[in-house]
Amino acid sequence: MSAGLSQDRIKHAFLWPAFLLVLAISLFPLIYALIVSFQSVRLVPPLPPRFVGFDNYAEILQSARFWGSMRVTATITLASVALQYVLGFALALALHHNVPGASLYRVTFLLPMFLAPVGVALIARMIFHPFLGPVNDLFTTLGFGHVEFLTRAGPAIAVLVTIEVWQWTPFVTLLMLAGLQSLPHEVFEAAKVDDISPWRRFWDITFPMLLPLSVAVVFIRLVEGFKVIDTVFVLTGGGPGTATETLTLFAYNEGFKKFNLGMTSALSFTFLFVVIVFGTIYLALAQRLVRRVT
Amino acid sequence: MPHVEMEGVTKAFGAVTVIPPLDLMIDKGEFLVLVGPSGCGKTTTLRMLAGLEEVSGGTIRIGGRDVTHLRPGARDCAMVFQNYALYPHMTVRENIGYAMRVHGTPRATIAERVEEASRLLGLEPYLDRKPRMLSGGQRQRVAIGRALVRHPEVFLFDEPLSNLDAKLRVEMRTEIKLLQRRLGTTAVYVTHDQVEAMTMADRVVVMRAGVIEQAADPITLYEKPANRFVANFIGSPAMNFLSARLADGSVVTDGQVLPLAPEDAARLGPRESIVFGIRPEHMRSSEHQASLTFGAEAVEPLGPHTLVLGRLGGERVTAQVDPRFPVAAGQPCTVPVDMTQAHFFDPDTGLRL
Ligand SMILES: Nc1ncnc2c1ncn2[C@@H]1O[C@H](COP(=O)(O)OP(=O)(O)OP(=O)(O)O)[C@@H](O)[C@H]1O
Numbered sequence A: 001m002s003a004g005l006s007q008d009r010i011k012h013a014f015l016w017p018a019f020l021l022v023l024a025i026s027l028f029p030l031i032y033a034l035i036v037s038f039q040s041v042r043l044v045p046p047l048p049p050r051f052v053g054f055d056n057y058a059e060i061l062q063s064a065r066f067w068g069s070m071r072v073t074a075t076i077t078l079a080s081v082a083l084q085y086v087l088g089f090a091l092a093l094a095l096h097h098n099v100p101g102a103s104l105y106r107v108t109f110l111l112p113m114f115l116a117p118v119g120v121a122l123i124a125r126m127i128f129h130p131f132l133g134p135v136n137d138l139f140t141t142l143g144f145g146h147v148e149f150l151t152r153a154g155p156a157i158a159v160l161v162t163i164e165v166w167q168w169t170p171f172v173t174l175l176m177l178a179g180l181q182s183l184p185h186e187v188f189e190a191a192k193v194d195d196i197s198p199w200r201r202f203w204d205i206t207f208p209m210l211l212p213l214s215v216a217v218v219f220i221r222l223v224e225g226f227k228v229i230d231t232v233f234v235l236t237g238g239g240p241g242t243a244t245e246t247l248t249l250f251a252y253n254e255g256f257k258k259f260n261l262g263m264t265s266a267l268s269f270t271f272l273f274v275v276i277v278f279g280t281i282y283l284a285l286a287q288r289l290v291r292r293v294t
Numbered sequence B: 001m002p003h004v005e006m007e008g009v010t011k012a013f014g015a016v017t018v019i020p021p022l023d024l025m026i027d028k029g030e031f032l033v034l035v036g037p038s039g040c041g042k043t044t045t046l047r048m049l050a051g052l053e054e055v056s057g058g059t060i061r062i063g064g065r066d067v068t069h070l071r072p073g074a075r076d077c078a079m080v081f082q083n084y085a086l087y088p089h090m091t092v093r094e095n096i097g098y099a100m101r102v103h104g105t106p107r108a109t110i111a112e113r114v115e116e117a118s119r120l121l122g123l124e125p126y127l128d129r130k131p132r133m134l135s136g137g138q139r140q141r142v143a144i145g146r147a148l149v150r151h152p153e154v155f156l157f158d159e160p161l162s163n164l165d166a167k168l169r170v171e172m173r174t175e176i177k178l179l180q181r182r183l184g185t186t187a188v189y190v191t192h193d194q195v196e197a198m199t200m201a202d203r204v205v206v207m208r209a210g211v212i213e214q215a216a217d218p219i220t221l222y223e224k225p226a227n228r229f230v231a232n233f234i235g236s237p238a239m240n241f242l243s244a245r246l247a248d249g250s251v252v253t254d255g256q257v258l259p260l261a262p263e264d265a266a267r268l269g270p271r272e273s274i275v276f277g278i279r280p281e282h283m284r285s286s287e288h289q290a291s292l293t294f295g296a297e298a299v300e301p302l303g304p305h306t307l308v309l310g311r312l313g314g315e316r317v318t319a320q321v322d323p324r325f326p327v328a329a330g331q332p333c334t335v336p337v338d339m340t341q342a343h344f345f346d347p348d349t350g351l352r353l
């Protein structure tokens, strides 16, 4: 009895420090930021903080720029993740089935993932330069018109999507390849003996068996994709106008160009809220799909 | 014309030759069982028939058609894998009907065949479960059902009963055999359980290291094993082998003289060195009876009969005797030997004499 009690006390001795540490490191900044988001805090010109309630949030929701950045972010993320998934899965299949040339690619395919996004963006800026870039050279040679990739809204978004896809497809390939290699071999042999075509084998066996993994991979890429800022910042700076401004870039501009910290905090929380809502919806839908298929 | 023909088929994995040239003809509707010790190439042979393993040389024909380089699906074989290979995300019903559905079999036919197979295999209560919610034996039955409903040219079974309990195994082997006979489908069945082999087969092929040691019907295999390996492999407990010589119409082993049956005496003549083989169950009285005395080391009562394990001049001897036979461990024991059931092998080549 007494041994049990003292053990109980020891349990607390082990648990509380860790709990407090987590609280201090992760929760405190969050709570602090939440409080700031209800205040008006300006560094330039320096004014004392003032409690403004939900004013910051109201202002955000009423600003066309916020909704514009939402649309841009959603477009870039959805388009690029969809392409990453399809291309990444296709490449993983090619690697898994040892398509000729696959071994060469196997060595190099991870490289884009290791590059810093800012570096990638700088290179892309050269490649897509309206006058000096090779892409426009190619377009001109092929007889297409000259495209102002980075200074018109549509092409600029297309370029941003392309960069995202180029950089993150290997990540999808890597995970899907690991998934493919973990599938039981005999199941596919059974299907071969039963004369199931490769096409049907993929749709009826491979795809459903990898669906849970697919859901996770797409989720990771969606959440990551939502935070896109560096490539946009370098490539277009959110321009022309605010046509390519993403949520994170919008928040950055508020914070570091206008030094409106209250507003920036409120934006961050709005961003968090958006990610949580979309993430939850996505996971709920995915869960139902997975349960139906597996 | 044989239904399935393997002609000079070889298989090498890299530098290792697993199957040296192998010839095997299987008749239409025949139930052929491949037996042999672990690693002798049974699964490899079956996989080459299925097309899952490319042959290194030779020709395979099914129904007169050269299938050596055809993809597995074009050979019209149905295979039951050693580890089930069920589609994990499909229910039992879907697993069994999947191939038919893909190949455009009418819905009604699929439902009918699935129902028939599940009734036969006792799978009705599980039709809507996923494989992960089934026991090993149930999964194996689903795998069998999946092969049955296809009505293929050839059934290929790779140890399909190895995960079932003894009772179910006995039931299932009868079911499979009856079903195969009713469908008249040629079947190749791999097992290392010799009882399964003997009870199911029209013809048993005993393999060792990729080589066919003997291919014959079960009774011939038991009564006239072609060599010492087959004699040792078929039958449980295994045959006793004693080094002996033949003189004056008798077997002389370890100083004991056992008179031969007249036909054997005439056929074999005198020999300096021979291997005398006698099955434990043939240590019994008969009209050509001899007796053998050996040192009993252990007595194992099994109920219907008792096993006496012992030694004779350094060689192991097992005798199967009546439960009331007077014997005690550590004592010499004299058993009758039915000399009409004696086997003789060449000591150098191991071949039957
Ligand atoms: N993919 C492979 N690569 C190299 N060697 C292999 C391969 N598959 C089988 N072997 C070898 O071929 C031999 C025959 O194997 P096989 O699987 O046909 O044996 P088996 O008779 O089915 O045995 P078991 O009764 O244990 O299932 C073994 O020695 C094995 O090590």
Ligand SMILES: [Mg+2]
Binding pocket: B042, B043, B044, B082, B158
């Ligand atoms: Mg095997």
